[in-house]
Amino acid sequence: MSQTGIPSVNLADFLSEDPARKQKFVNEIGKAYEEIGFVALKGHFLSEELVENLYSNVREFYALPTETKNNYIIEGIGGQRGYTAFGNEHAKGRTVGDLKEFWHFGQYISAEDNAKYNYPANVEVKEVEGFNKYGEEAYKQLEKTGIYVLRALALFLELDEFYFDNKVINGNSILRAIHYPPITEEPKDAVRAGAHGDINLITLLMGAQGRGLQVQKHDGTWVDAIAEDDELVINVGDMLSRHTNNRLKSTIHQVVNPEKELWGTSRYSIPFFMHPVSDMDLSVLENCITEENPKQFEDITAGDFLTQRLREIGLIK
């Protein structure tokens, strides 16, 4: 166990040459995802230095004047790249906007490859020197970490180990740098992030060290998810839950407002939403349908599912 109610696993076990250690990782993460849908993971590919460098650049970006940040709003792409201003996104089923602003880094892909995928270009911040470079590097290291996690899950699901590889390589993943600014007036109904499930296959969160993130258990109670310095918090998103007929659980989570004495402090967090290519078929896997668990979800592609959800959270009008 990590510091909180979230099980801890170590990717070094999966990467080791010892088949028993590898299998131990597969069993541990599989069991955690069948139960709580979250793990804290050590042994990933992000160095402490990279995490610190990205966070300091992200803090510098959010300290820029609002007019400067607003120059990086890209209309017409549902906030998929660049800056999204405070209060624009709300959790599915809510109308009140979350108390956050965020930046999206997207897939880094050659122009040649992109002819096939047609992703919007990444947006370059001019005012903060290391912002683009560290964003790109973190994106790649998180993607690499996620590929191994999905290999372990493929084995757990008794699929080919590399089942997810060609679905997530060149996938539509997003690295989101979030700033929850200081709270200056009574927030009434608004929270930093309303209760939600993530849209994507898996989410890798770097820097969930401070309090704020909470995960809902089956009995409805909330537990704090606080990682140790060298841990990523990794959870199942709705796409993977659908594909596995809810055998792997996309667990509802939220970011609560701090107590009043701490209203003056910001929260920063950087989740990596690992998405497949948009033509991935998310139809329920045959081997996840049983008599006790009949097929629960309609067939849909990842691209159509994403569009539907971006509408529901207010990013596509």
Ligand SMILES: O=C(O)CCC(=O)C(=O)O
């Ligand atoms: O700020 C956090 O720690 C988590 C944010 C989150 O859950 C999300 O953006 O989906």
Ligand SMILES: [Fe+2]
């Ligand atoms: Fe989330």
